[in-house]
Amino acid sequence: MSRILIIEDEESIADLEKDYLELSGFEVEVENRGDTGLEKALNGDYDLIVLDLMLPGVDGFEICKKVREKKDIPILMVSAKKDDIDKIRGLGLGADDYLTKPFSPSELVARVKAHLTRYERLVGAGSRSDVIEIRGLKIDKTARRVWVDGVEKPFTTKEFDLLTFLAENPNHVYSKEELFRRIWNMDSVGDIATVTVHIKKIREKIEFDTQNPQYIETIWGVGYRFKV
Numbered sequence: 001m002s003r004i005l006i007i008e009d010e011e012s013i014a015d016l017e018k019d020y021l022e023l024s025g026f027e028v029e030v031e032n033r034g035d036t037g038l039e040k041a042l043n044g045d046y047d048l049i050v051l052d053l054m055l056p057g058v059d060g061f062e063i064c065k066k067v068r069e070k071k072d073i074p075i076l077m078v079s080a081k082k083d084d085i086d087k088i089r090g091l092g093l094g095a096d097d098y099l100t101k102p103f104s105p106s107e108l109v110a111r112v113k114a115h116l117t118r119y120e121r122l123v124g125a126g127s128r129s130d131v132i133e134i135r136g137l138k139i140d141k142t143a144r145r146v147w148v149d150g151v152e153k154p155f156t157t158k159e160f161d162l163l164t165f166l167a168e169n170p171n172h173v174y175s176k177e178e179l180f181r182r183i184w185n186m187d188s189v190g191d192i193a194t195v196t197v198h199i200k201k202i203r204e205k206i207e208f209d210t211q212n213p214q215y216i217e218t219i220w221g222v223g224y225r226f227k228v
Helices: 011-023 034-043 060-070 084-092 105-123 157-168 176-184 192-206
Strands: 003-007 027-031 048-052 075-079 097-100 131-134 137-140 145-148 151-153 216-219 223-226
Touching: 003 011, 003 034, 011 027, 011 105, 027 034, 034 060, 048 060, 048 105, 060 075, 060 084, 075 084, 075 105, 084 097, 084 192, 097 105, 105 176, 131 157, 137 157, 145 192, 157 176, 157 192, 157 223, 176 192, 176 223, 192 216
Parallel strands: 003 027, 003 048, 048 075, 075 097
Antiparallel strands: 131 137, 137 145, 145 151, 216 223
């Protein structure tokens, strides 16, 4: 049974999320403060975190940053803040998804299931080593590790998934909408910033010059392609 940690200071919302997730077969714990939530997230054995932004003690941005430094599990950020800048910041810190309040509990459950299914499938892949090597870039799909000219680079779950997908399908141009559907397994309406932010973070890690990328190329008005 997958274990989920909800860090949410509004008890009525946390209880509603907990009820729906438990009815769907998940084991759920709730923390109403950011500081205690961060401690649990770092020290507990959870498969996914549902994380509010505005929290007493420590805010959701800081929690996301600290957790991502230690763990690779999916993080779903939720907030009443609708500004794109908050969404972009959260995704840039390593969140896998961003839901704007109010949202339906069934949507939360659907997204939790989608992220867990994909994460479990990827980390549970076979033991056979499967390595992609292109011009100094090395991607070990089994170990889920990336090196650039022999130097290992840290990647979040979705950053690794997106880079691997593009590298496995070189010279093919994918729209942002298609990349979102393939990597996040969801409709892309309102979530285009997710792909843009992840591409930016990947480039910062693998490109020598992000303004003139040698790996991931922007095809203006269309999308992205991996050059070989």
